[in-house]
Amino acid sequence: MASNLRPLSPHLQVYRTMYTMALSILHRATGVALSGSLLLLAAWLLALASGAPCYGWVAALLGSPLGLLVLAGVLAAFWYHFCTGIRHLVFDTGHCLEKRQARLSARVVIVAVVILTGASLLALLHRGGYV
Amino acid sequence: MSSKSPLGRALGLGLVDGTHHWWLQRVTAVALALLGPWFAISLLLQPDLGYVHAHAWLASPVNAVLMLLLVPALVYHSWLGVVVVIEDYVPAKSKKITALLVVQFLHLLIGAAALFGVLKVALGSAA
Numbered sequence: 001m002a003s004n005l006r007p008l009s010p011h012l013q014v015y016r017t018m019y020t021m022a023l024s025i026l027h028r029a030t031g032v033a034l035s036g037s038l039l040l041l042a043a044w045l046l047a048l049a050s051g052a053p054c055y056g057w058v059a060a061l062l063g064s065p066l067g068l069l070v071l072a073g074v075l076a077a078f079w080y081h082f083c084t085g086i087r088h089l090v091f092d093t094g095h096c097l098e099k100r101q102a103r104l105s106a107r108v109v110i111v112a113v114v115i116l117t118g119a120s121l122l123a124l125l126h127r128g129g130y131v
Numbered sequence: 132m133s134s135k136s137p138l139g140r141a142l143g144l145g146l147v148d149g150t151h152h153w154w155l156q157r158v159t160a161v162a163l164a165l166l167g168p169w170f171a172i173s174l175l176l177q178p179d180l181g182y183v184h185a186h187a188w189l190a191s192p193v194n195a196v197l198m199l200l201l202v203p204a205l206v207y208h209s210w211l212g213v214v215v216v217i218e219d220y221v222p223a224k225s226k227k228i229t230a231l232l233v234v235q236f237l238h239l240l241i242g243a244a245a246l247f248g249v250l251k252v253a254l255g256s257a258a
Contacts, residue, residue, distance in 0.1 A: 032216060035209040041202075042241045045248030048189055049255075052182040059180070075171065082167060085160055092157060123175040 020106050027084040030077040037074045079116040083109045159208035166201040195253035206242035
């Protein structure tokens with residue numbers, strides 16, 4: 001049997017757009033972005049193991065305006081994925097699945113992400129960058 | 132072959148064992164919910180991340196051990212997540228398998244590089 005004859009689940013477009021839906025889609029998007037940022041983590045650790053000249057090169061890249069922008073994005077994506085991830089873990093236990101509760105937890109998540117990301121960016125800038 | 136039920140024919144045809152991966156995704160999620168903030172906050176609170184200070188940070192036993200837990204948890208969680216995304220969005224079977232192979236080898240490469248970095252710094256300074 002051809003694989004394209006298999007039954008399909010209702011597609012995204014049959015649902016009314018809700019911010020809870022955007023929240024869930026962004027969880028996946030930030031997850032993929034964070035996967036990409038693993039390259040940065042590995043580069044940083046390898047540079048640290050390779051000695052001061054190599055580390056200086058990587059640190060300069062990360063400390064450049066573009067590097068800081070990327071780091072800020074990674075921090076925002078991390079705190080977002082962290083908060084929505086905890087929300088999904090609660091869902092997995094079967095709790096807070098009612099529509100009203102899900103919308104409330106979505107708002108709590110948004111506030112928490114703004115606070116955590118804001119505090120992280122302040123810490124990043126307060127140090128005057130990366131190095 | 133015709134004696135098999137539809138379920139019997141379908142079982143084992145998936146690219147991965149779903150239940151096992153679903154569970155491991157949650158196990159690594161809980162680990163990362165603890166280790167992730169530790170890593171981010173710990174580095175953000177360092178007054179200086181120049182070579183000497185960053186090297187000392189990673190060489191300290193507590194930080195090194197936590198990094199040895201963080202790196203595999205991150206790599207495995209990311210691996211499982213990206214595999215699910217590819218399975219959902221890449222329709223053609225040949226492209227799907229190619230994408231899965233590339234992504235999985237990349238994760239192994241990143242994991243090996245990151246672990247090597249941690250071990251070299253941590254063990255190098257102990258000697």
